[in-house]
Amino acid sequence: MLPQYYNNDYVISAKWIFGSLKIGDDVICHHESLGVIIKRIKKITHNKIEVTGLNSFSTNSRIIGDLDKKDIIGKVLWQFKSQSRKNN
Amino acid sequence: MLYKLLTKLDSYQSIQTAQAHCDIPCKIYDPSSAQIAALTILRMVDLIIETENSHSEKDTEYHNSMARFIATKEEHGIKCKEEIRIIWGDYFKAPQFEKFPEIHDLTHSIMMSASKCKQTVDREKALELIEQVNHFAEIFWATKDVSVKRATCPYPPSVEVVYPDI
Numbered sequence: 001m002l003p004q005y006y007n008n009d010y011v012i013s014a015k016w017i018f019g020s021l022k023i024g025d026d027v028i029c030h031h032e033s034l035g036v037i038i039k040r041i042k043k044i045t046h047n048k049i050e051v052t053g054l055n056s057f058s059t060n061s062r063i064i065g066d067l068d069k070k071d072i073i074g075k076v077l078w079q080f081k082s083q084s085r086k087n088n
Numbered sequence: 089m090l091y092k093l094l095t096k097l098d099s100y101q102s103i104q105t106a107q108a109h110c111d112i113p114c115k116i117y118d119p120s121s122a123q124i125a126a127l128t129i130l131r132m133v134d135l136i137i138e139t140e141n142s143h144s145e146k147d148t149e150y151h152n153s154m155a156r157f158i159a160t161k162e163e164h165g166i167k168c169k170e171e172i173r174i175i176w177g178d179y180f181k182a183p184q185f186e187k188f189p190e191i192h193d194l195t196h197s198i199m200m201s202a203s204k205c206k207q208t209v210d211r212e213k214a215l216e217l218i219e220q221v222n223h224f225a226e227i228f229w230a231t232k233d234v235s236v237k238r239a240t241c242p243y244p245p246s247v248e249v250v251y252p253d254i
Contacts, residue, residue, distance in 0.1 A: 001108035010094045010103065028106045038106040053108070080091045 001026075001038055001054050008082035011038070013074030021069075026076040027051065029067055036073065039064070117179040119225040122198075123249055125168035126221045129205045130214035130245045132161035137209065165206035168217070172198050172224060184231045194224055215247065222250040 004026070005011070013028045021027070025041045029051065039051035048066040097103065136157045143150040176195040185191065201217040204210070222238075229236045229252050237253040240246055 005108055010091065010098075011106070034107065036104060036106045038108055080094055082091065 001040075004040075004054050005038060005079070006082055010080040010082075011076045012078040012080075013076050015074050021049070021072070021075065028073040028076065030071045030073055031064060031067065034064065037064075038076070117175050117228070119171070119175060119221065119228050122168050122171035122175075122221050123218075123225060125164040125171060126202075126214070126218045127241060127245060127247070127249070128164040129161050129168065129202075130211070130218060130247065132157045132164070133205075133209055133211050133214045134245055136161070137211070162206055165202045168221065169199055169202045172221070175224075175228060179228075180231075187231065188227045191224075191227055194220060194227070198224060218247060218249075222248070225250040 011026075011028070021041065021044065023041050023044060026038060027041060027049075028036060028038050029049075031037050040054060041049055042052040043050035045066075047069055049069060049072065050066050051064060094103070136154065139150065139153050139157065172195055176191065180191060198217065198220045201213060201220055204213050205217050226236055229250075235253045236250050238248050238250055241249045
């Protein structure tokens with residue numbers, strides 16, 4: 001998720017009311033094979049959410065596949081940048 | 089300030105980690121790093137035994153050499169495990185698992201053997217690890233339809249190693 005998120009950044013996320021999710025939101029989600037991941041919402045259809053990374057090296061969204069809304073753990077509300085990153 | 093507070097909180101009560109999955113899908117996988125790490129472990133075992141036998145007086149030089157050999161053995165034990173885990177976890181997928189279901193047990197055995205090599209100075213254990221990693225390499229290359237050959241590595245510890253025959 002570079003350049004938005006770096007290793008060791010902290011984020012605060014929270015459950016939301018479904019209607020408030022929108023394209024461009026960053027979400028923490030549970031993926032069947034990738035575990036808990038942070039991604040940005042690319043597309044929302046009826047009950048499915050397509051997420052994507054932010055750089056060309058990110059895992060392709062086709063590989064991640066569509067997520068169910070129930071897989072979304074929370075929407076990122078706040079980000080705390082790591083100290084090492086600030087020193088760079 | 090807030091970041092420092094969160095770091096402290098994290099150390100007391102682990103905060104859940106979310107992966108960003110920005111691994112570069114470079115598709116470069118090769119068991120040779122694990123094989124060299126396993127060979128290094130055997131070489132260090134040989135050097136430890138050799139140094140122990142050749143130093144009647146346990147002087148500073150002896151302790152310095154021993155510390156270096158042990159540290160290197162430890163480092164390569166970790167490296168061997170990591171390299172095998174990466175290939176098993178990132179490269180192997182369902183089709184390879186179906187074709188070579190023994191890879192799970194073999195990977196676990198390598199983890200156990202490498203740990204044993206870290207804990208002990210046992211030549212037989214180190215040879216066992218090399219053979220397991222060789223077998224892992226054979227399976228890896230078989231998944232790519234690359235034939236292999238066995239040859240004695242042209243440097244110490246001069247033991248049999250699996251090489252891709254390309």
